[in-house]
Structures are given as C-alpha cells and as structure tokens.
Amino acid sequence: EGARLLIESVLAERRRSLTELESKALLAAFHIPVTQTMLARNPNEAMMIATQLGFPVALKIDSPDVVHKSDVQGVVLNIQNGASARDAYAEMIERVRRLQPDARINGVTVQRMARNRRGREVYVGMVTDPAFGPVIVFGAGGTMIELIADRSMELPPLNQFLARRLIDRARIAESLAELPGMPAANLDALERVLLRVSEMVCEFPQLREMDINPLIVDEDGAVAVDARVVLH
Ligand code: ADP
Ligand code: MG
Structure with missing residues (x-):
C-alpha cells in the first residue's frame, strides 16, 4: 500500500532519511493524526x-x-x-x-498550527538497539535540551497494558494529569498513537529510527506536528 511505496521510492533515490513531509505521510498511513x-x-x-x-x-x-x-x-x-x-x-x-x-x-x-495552548508536548520514538532490535521510546518532548533525560522504553509489539506502562514510567506522565486551569490530557489518544507506532515498526523492519517530536496531546486528542524517520 501507500506506506510501502513511499519507503521504496525513498530507498530508490538512495536516501536513508525521510523529510518531515514524507515522515508524516508514513504516520498518516497508519492512522496516526498529523497536522x-x-x-x-x-x-x-x-x-x-x-x-x-x-x-x-x-x-x-x-x-x-x-x-x-x-x-x-x-x-x-x-x-x-x-x-x-x-x-x-x-x-x-x-x-x-x-x-x-x-x-x-x-x-x-x-x-x-495545532491548538497547543493546553497541549503538552511529548516525544514518541523508535530506536534500533544492536541487541534488542526496535525499541519504542516515550518521554518529554519539544526543543528544550533538559527534557531529553526523560525517556521510558518498551519492546514492540505493544499492547494496551505495555503502552500504558510506557507512559506511566516517564516523568512527564505526572504533567498529563489534570492541572490547575488545564484539563487532563487524553491518554487514550496517546495510547492509540503508541499502539499504531508499534504496528508500523513491526510491519516495516526497514525502519531504523523514528522521532515524533513533538506529539501535542491535549484534552481532545493527540497530533504529530514534527516527525522524522530514518531507514536502514
Ligand atoms: P525542529 O526540527 O526544530 O524540531 P519542529 O517542527 O519540531 O522543528 O518545530 C519546533 C517547535 O515548534 C515544536 O517543538 C513545537 O513547539 C512548535 N510547532 C511546530 N509545528 C507546529 C504546529 N504545526 N503547530 C503547533 N506548534 C508547532
Ligand atoms: Mg521537532
């Protein structure tokens, strides 16, 4: 289908990394919401x-x-x-x-523009570990360097339990709850994104790295505003 053709055409051009536009097209093929x-x-x-x-x-x-x-x-x-x-x-x-x-x-x-006034910026990604293969990563997102330390990991395939555990183990999980003047972030939407990322990773072993940074999660849902995919 579309995702496979996209990956083949990038490889045919002897490229390894997809642009933001191409990366978002790949995410959208797996029903991950993108701007x-x-x-x-x-x-x-x-x-x-x-x-x-x-x-x-x-x-x-x-x-x-x-x-x-x-x-x-x-x-x-x-x-x-x-x-x-x-x-x-x-x-x-x-x-x-x-x-x-x-x-x-x-x-x-x-x-x-995503309506990010009430949104939290989180990171969802995949890295390839030399021993374990694909690893799904979740944590704080955005451009602030100090947030990079917040990373939680699970091996795919994820199920609902593993996806929720992946979220809960990151420090940013606390800030997804209801805060003064800010409704709780939609954790079901976030969980769906993690499950779809897991599906994508399992279906395409050609993927070496994937970054959604940030995914903006608010009370209504989650949307990827930046994405980057690297192939083997
Ligand atoms: P970079 O390549 O520097 O990571 P990004 O596309 O992530 O660039 O943009 C930088 C920041 O701008 C993001 O972390 C986010 O806060 C904000 N941003 C980018 N795109 C959007 C968008 N469509 N809607 C709302 N905010 C956005
Ligand atoms: Mg970014």
Missing part, C-alpha cells in the same frame, strides 16, 4: 497553500540536509495571513542559505 502539511516551492505557493489550509499556519524549511529545523531558524509559527506567509517563505530561504549554505532546499512546508 496537515503541504510543500510550497515559491513564496506565492506558500501564500496560496496557507490560504487553502486556513490560518494560523506554520512554515518550515524542507531540506534533506537539515535535521533540526529550529537550529537554522527554519521554523516560523502562528502566521496569520497570506502576505505574511509569502514574506516568511522568502525570509526563511534567505536565512537557511546563510546559516547552512550547502543545504539542498526542496522548498518550505506549510502546515496547520
């Missing part, structure tokens, strides 16, 4: 796509050579109108060219 994301190749396309998707949108650099988009100022959030989207495209290309002159640039992705 709707489209590629613009010039400022006017960015404006038109943004208008189609509806505001606010985020713009992000799309390059096979950029791993951490924020590091090259390749993420702009909360764009409110078409003119801003058009300008943000041009400025982003210029910044990235300056900060990483050798990067190949496909364009800029335009995507819906």
